[in-house]
Amino acid sequence: MHISFSYSLLKELVQDSKTIEWGPKLRDAILKRKDHIWFPAIPVQDLLTEILKDNSLPSWLESLLSQSHFFTPSLLSLQKGKYAEENWREDFFSHVPKGFLIEKASSNLERHLGVKEYLQISFPASEKALPFLDLQEEYLQHFEEWNRAVQEVFTSCHFILGPQVSELEKRLCQYLDISYAIGTSSGTEALVIALRSLAIVKKGKEFWDSEDLIITTPFTFTATGDAILRAGATPVFLDIDEKTYNLCPQQVEDFLKKEGKKVVALLPVHLYGLSAPMDDLMNIAQKYNLFVVEDVAQAFGGKWKDKFLGTLGDLGCFSFFPSKNLGGAGDGGMVVTHDKELADVARMLIRHGGKDKYNVDHVGYNGRLDTLQASLLLAKLPYIDHWNERRRNHAHIYHQKLVSTPLRLPSNHKLPAQHVFHQYTVQAGEWRNQLQAYLKEKGIPTMVYYPVPLHKMKVFQNRSFAPYPLKNAEKACQEVLSLPIGPFQQEEQTLQIAEEICDFFSS
Ligand SMILES: Cc1ncc(COP(=O)(O)O)c(C=O)c1O
Structure with a gap:
């Protein structure tokens, strides 16, 4: 299991205790740190060997750097030659942005996780690109x-x-x-x-x-x-x-x-x-x-x-x-x-x-x-009942925030039904595409389920019947938009998405 970590942060978490035992206690402590997102780490030895070898950054690092939400540009200033064996660490830290830490693994971590040295990459949660559905968080x-x-x-x-x-x-x-x-x-x-x-x-x-x-x-x-x-x-x-x-x-x-x-x-x-x-x-x-x-x-x-x-x-x-x-x-x-x-x-x-x-x-x-x-x-x-409850909770937040917008919102429409909000899908009328583009610009992914009704697909031509006009289905394909919802989404994220939507309609 590859877990990224920073030794100093771990030390802080376990209050400077001499030994750091990997186990549920430590894992829980790490997971409570909501201000950091944790990613699989890069073996630091590989990174340093590459950096020290010549003047240019290794191509794999450059491609990572281009995903700017992972790294800040200051890391681009890393150059060969600055890192003499004995003082590379100080120099390195003067160049790496806050949140990048590099340390030797403790012997316990080495034993339990089979890692020796790791580069820790962490950054404030707000900078993480919002996923449509956060399966990584679930796994974490x-x-x-x-x-x-x-x-x-x-x-x-x-x-x-x-x-x-x-x-x-x-x-x-x-x-x-x-x-x-x-x-x-x-x-x-x-x-x-x-x-x-x-x-x-x-x-x-x-x-x-x-x-x-x-x-x-x-x-x-x-x-x-x-x-x-x-x-x-x-x-x-x-x-x-x-x-x-x-x-x-x-x-x-x-x-x-x-x-x-x-x-x-x-x-x-x-x-x-x-x-x-x-x-x-x-x-x-x-x-x-x-x-x-x-x-x-x-x-x-x-x-x-x-x-x-x-x-x-x-x-x-x-x-x-x-x-x-x-x-x-x-x-x-x-x-x-x-x-x-x-x-x-x-x-x-x-x-x-x-x-x-x-x-x-x-x-x-x-x-x-x-x-x-x-x-x-x-x-x-x-966990399924709890997760479905969390989905309903996000739907409730969306509903409260968006009820005064021109969107048609989902609900259980007074049916004797328990909705599990696999999707939170709004009908955005003529604004659908504009709203989707606006949200994309704000880093909020949305989906259209579904853009084409089945009777319009080639596979169903001459193999199906559509005896009446299918106006509602066709209209829905033009106008629906599904917003991020999932049990691992934070309430603040739902609120933020709803606020962006309100801003769209008030501007
Ligand atoms: C309504 C509906 N029916 C059937 C399926 C097919 O399920 P699967 O992708 O597991 O084959 C899906 C899955 O996307 C679906 O949403």
């Missing part, structure tokens, strides 16, 4: 737990379907209050496998036919529509509600009145962490005898009334993509269901299509969740 605060979880897998070398996969499935069943959970290689594969399981169990065919229609939203990630195609069916894109961005039940019912017989399923997406209107959609599904597959990629931990999203329909599909509310260190997903037959088939499909992978029954996939991912997700699961 939890690295021991995350590393331990991953280490256990390396120790056992049980990389495929190791015990952590079934443990995670078991724990998710308990958390979500659902009967079966099957780990998959991604959220996309979870959707394909869920739809294929339905075709196999309920239709008695490997794939749906192209005459089989599945209703979904055009305002989602490509994977939602793509999974329908890959399962053999045809997507029908119907418009969204302009406030919640989720499927509009009225349009669904209108379409079903005309074309009801061809439709086999609904595929609602709980976009940005907010539940689709599940009472209406489930009533419609019952009335027209449709299956329901929930795309819960963006809403882990979200609820409709007292039920977790993903557990209301026939199957629920989660994604553990790293940026998701519960995210791994790579791709991963999960199919959940109350139906044993569907669960059994889904479990076969992730393993090439059979209970015995050397003698298979179905057209299957190599679609298993990695043990490494499962292990990490198990370590993260206990």
Whole structure:
């Protein structure tokens, strides 16, 4: 584990004690130092050897220097020749800006971390470029737990379907209050496998036919529509509600009145962490005898009334993509269901299509969740409620600050739903692009989820239906903007972003 440190700061932290033991106490002390951000350090020996060798700065250092938020220009004045062996240290410190320290590692650090000498790079938190989602901060605060979880897998070398996969499935069943959970290689594969399981169990065919229609939203990630195609069916894109961005039940019912017989399923997406209107959609599904597959990629931990999203329909599909509310260190997903037959088939499909992978029954996939991912997700699961609460807290701050701007703000729109704010997405109307550029200039990253509705994509041309104008979805693509939100964002950062937005509108 590479931890950057400055010996003098460590000394200060442990009040000049003679020995510095690396352990939770010291780690906590370091993490409490909110005025410094910690980065993997550069071995100082390499740096000095390079600097002393000739007059020019080593190219790797120059490229680091060009990222000006890492280094201040004064370091550029470092020249060879100034550093005679015996006094290099003093001279060096007279040139390095505050926050750059160079020291020998203590013997304890050397023993525990395997480092000898390190250059410490630290700078005030305010100078750090604001990330859209701060995964580094998460790692920094939890690295021991995350590393331990991953280490256990390396120790056992049980990389495929190791015990952590079934443990995670078991724990998710308990958390979500659902009967079966099957780990998959991604959220996309979870959707394909869920739809294929339905075709196999309920239709008695490997794939749906192209005459089989599945209703979904055009305002989602490509994977939602793509999974329908890959399962053999045809997507029908119907418009969204302009406030919640989720499927509009009225349009669904209108379409079903005309074309009801061809439709086999609904595929609602709980976009940005907010539940689709599940009472209406489930009533419609019952009335027209449709299956329901929930795309819960963006809403882990979200609820409709007292039920977790993903557990209301026939199957629920989660994604553990790293940026998701519960995210791994790579791709991963999960199919959940109350139906044993569907669960059994889904479990076969992730393993090439059979209970015995050397003698298979179905057209299957190599679609298993990695043990490494499962292990990490198990370590993260206990934190998910707290992290979702923090997201709601940031959303509350944004709401209070931005309520008087012309932006349309997200909320749970009086739905009996628990929002988990995977994204905090505002509708910025005609100002969207200008606002995005303004914030970028201020160092605030934003995202557009999504710039193109699915029915406008080439892949869906001649492979899908859009029976009505999709005005709300198209408008949303032009006008939405997602602001940084995440459990490791500081409240002050949220406030600062909101203030910049207020300034934009008042100028
Ligand atoms: C709504 C939605 N559906 C499906 C997916 C696909 O998940 P994955 O990236 O894990 O394949 C995503 C992920 O980005 C998503 O946001």
